[in-house]
Amino acid sequence: MWLKYGVNEDGILVCIEDITRGKTSLKCLYCNGELTAKKGKLKEHHFAHHGETCRPVANQEFPTLPLYDNFNIQLSSKDLAQLKLLWKEYGAKNYPTSSYLVTPGLIKAGMLKKNVYIKPPAYEFINLGKIPIGALELTQFNAVQEPLLLKKLLKLELAFKHAEYKNAPDLAYRLTDLKLYRAQLKRILSCTLYFLDIQTNKGTLYKIGVTTRPVTMRVAEVEIDLLAHYQTVAIKVLGSWAHRGNVELYFKHRYRDFNHPIGSLTEYYKFNTEAIKIVLSDLQQMQPKVLSQVEMDILEDKPNLIQVAV
Known part of the structure; x- marks a missing residue:
């Protein structure tokens, strides 16, 4: 961090x-x-x-956003390696996983759950367990992450209120934690996620990114960047999603095998015909984000503490 x-x-x-x-x-x-x-x-x-x-x-x-820029969910390297192996051999094929293959660390982290209705009882992947592997679709990723974002906000608010009530010596730290976390939330809520189709004289590229400005302004900058590497560049915006700044890094994690760096430019991808169909479907299934009252207050920088339901 x-x-x-x-x-x-x-x-x-x-x-x-x-x-x-x-x-x-x-x-x-x-x-x-x-x-x-x-x-x-x-x-x-x-x-x-x-x-x-x-x-x-x-x-x-200091506090950070859950599942924003670290998708290993604090698993040890051994548990993470085992999780990837279990996904490859069982999860990706929708096979149940024998209990003796699931480590205590994976159970404690809630990566899999036991299905007692099959004989013999065995473990199955839940959505949280698919995130370290990048196997969870974007819509389902949002469904997992968004409640965690607000739950952590509530936890920080309660910690501040408790310190304030007790006049605790760490009151200033608790207030700083809360301000920092709210700033991070505001940042991702302020961003628009965009996905570009880029035709060059050397083939087709795709780009994922976020911006707090109009997407057209960002596209103009992308064109300038790419003209340093290609003779011709034609850019088409395939989609944009307001308030979805939380998705960019998970997209990069999920589709990392298709990443195509261009010099120091790292947000570019090359997808074959079948892969781009999957990617576009993944992106297009995301519904427009409807802001909660808590999120609207954060975007408007309302200073009062907000009560949210866990």
Whole structure:
């Protein structure tokens, strides 16, 4: 996990993607230390302290969005490898999995559930267990992730209220946690997901991405980027989905085998005829997102704490 937000002199949280690389005037939310924007090509873009990193950031104690940029669900490398093997041999074929093949770690993480109505009882994959493998369709991914996003928001709100009631010494940290999490939620809700068909003189490419601006503006930038690599570029928008910034990274995880980097450009894909049919169906099955009152309040930066049902 990386720190991706700093606070400016007006107390506004600023995302790493909205500034240029190098030293900034932004401060750490937790310690008020000065921050540098690290925006290289190998690691995720993030903020680093000019001096010593404070404890919450160094220990990665700050809150992040569930199932947003890490899809291993905190499985050990051994459990993750076993999960992938079980999917290949059983889950992908809709076969039940014998109990002796399922590790305690997979059971504890809720990757599979026991079906007691078959003889002998055996385990079957649930939707959560399909996410580390990238086997869950986008619509079902949203159905799994969205309740977790709001549940974690409620947990952070309650932690802040409890600290406030007790006048606890960590009250400032709890408030910072809540502000940081709300900023992350606002970011993905503010973004529109888009999918592009790109015809070049060397063949067809596809691109997934998100933007907070009109998609047409982003398309113009994409064309400029690609003309440095191709003689001709013709772009068609195959679809856009407002408030679906949460989907981009899971899409990349799900279709990683088709990724086609172009120099430092990493969001491009090559799909064959059959694969693109599956991808388009996957995307087109997503219904327009209807914002809840909680989500609308976050987008409007309403400062009051919001009560949500678990």
